[in-house]
């Protein structure tokens with residue numbers, strides 16, 4: 001289910017990222033374009049809660065299954081377990097991986113690691129990949145912190161040559177080559193895909209960047 005190519009064009013979105021649109025349609029277009037993984041991140045202003053969130057998550061999970069694309073739940077361990085989702089992504093301030101790893105045997109576990117300090121304090125032995133950012137400034141996460149540029153990836157790759165790394169934060173197609181050069185295995189993207197006028201083409205555009213490397 002998970003291999004290094006799964007990180008190449010990792011789309012993340014929730015209702016809040018398409019305030020005047022239809023998230024289902026956006027994800028469907030992204031799947032047609034060829035996203036390699038999807039993270040359901042229903043969070044913050046304009047996001048759905050409770051049953052509405054759960055119903056949407058189920059619909060999107062079914063959609064991802066049709067395209068054989070892994071469906072990852074952001075933050076909400078209980079929802080991921082309830083749906084039997086393909087995986088979970090948690091951050092440094094979320095629930096600790098050691099607390100729930102037994103519930104996620106055989107599933108994909110992603111952890112946010114922004115710098116060496118966070119890397120040292122994380123138990124990455126149970127983790128399939130780390131998400132590192134923000135690379136650039138972002139409008140999609142209010143508390144994302146200072147952008148660190150491509151060096152964020154370089155610094156982590158220097159101390160761990162093995163762990164799959166996906167970059168995040170303000171990423172567009174032009175970032176793929178320098179990020180891969182810095183040691184990333186893929187890119188995770190919200191707005192460049194969710195807000196694109198042609199989602200299918202934008203996703204294909206990300207893929208094309210890998211062909212030229």
Ligand SMILES: Cc1ncc(COP(=O)(O)OP(=O)(O)O)c(N)n1
Nearest residue numbers: 075089090091092112131132168188
């Ligand atoms: C792939 C990926 N990387 C990083 C994050 C950020 O996670 P976190 O720091 O927990 O912040 P929230 O997304 O929960 O606001 C991510 N979601 N995905």
Ligand SMILES: Cc1ncsc1CCOP(=O)(O)O
Nearest residue numbers: 138140141169170189190191
């Ligand atoms: C969830 C998250 N974590 C760090 S930056 C970010 C938001 C990325 O969104 P965008 O691709 O729109 O900058």
Ligand SMILES: [Mg+2]
Nearest residue numbers: 075090091094
């Ligand atoms: Mg989180």
